[in-house]
Amino acid sequence: MSTQKTYEPKPYSNPYLVGVGLGLVLLAAFLIMGRGLGASGAASTLVAVGIEKVAPEHAANNNFYKEYLGDGTTNPLKDWLVFEVLGVIVGGFLSGTFAHRINFTTEKGPNVTNKQRLIYAFIGGTIMGIGAKLARGCTSGLALTGGAVLSLGGWLFMLAVFAGAYAVAYFIRRQWL
Known part of the structure; x- marks a missing residue:
């Protein structure tokens, strides 16, 4: 026991x-x-x-x-x-x-292997990193700080993040069902 x-x-x-x-x-x-x-x-x-x-x-x-x-x-x-x-x-x-x-653990849907999930995470992180350099700041810097000081760029960035997420959600969500 x-x-x-x-x-x-x-x-x-x-x-x-x-x-x-x-x-x-x-x-x-x-x-x-x-x-x-x-x-x-x-x-x-x-x-x-x-x-x-x-x-x-x-x-x-x-x-x-x-x-x-x-x-x-x-x-x-x-x-x-x-x-x-x-x-x-x-x-x-x-x-x-x-x-x-x-x-x-690796959080993933039933139709995705651990290897696929890690590859997707790496690709997504790379895209976010490139986006952070192009936007001259990361999500926390642009969204939190930019939004707090009412920066137009910060608010536009967050709107673009949400729009991009909604645009690909339909295609990605099948991996999680």
Whole structure:
């Protein structure tokens, strides 16, 4: 007989309260850091630092990488966005642990294999990453921060995200049924 204790997952948080909390975090970011939230800047910083380690001359001559590497007197990995993203990862793990929701599965429909699902996720993530660079910001930066400061670009971006999602939903949903 097993004495291992099993835990039921805790219910999800109220989305309205979480939305208010996210708004307060965004307000705190504006008040403390002077700018809103975003994640693509952290990813770009990590890529720039990696390129600088592998090909320092190329990084020094590339305007995109120079923007994220700074003047060379400070460590770009000390950028607060890098710590924001690390905090999101650690916070998400702790939240899942305390709510007893940590498990290693692949969420997918019955008509999709694990390999197909991971390939689709990789392709979708790549498209989102390219879109984030073209739009000069990620979903959190454009939607949350842009929307909070009533940026026309932020609102147009979110409308385009929803329109794109609805446009492909019909074709993709068959994979989940």
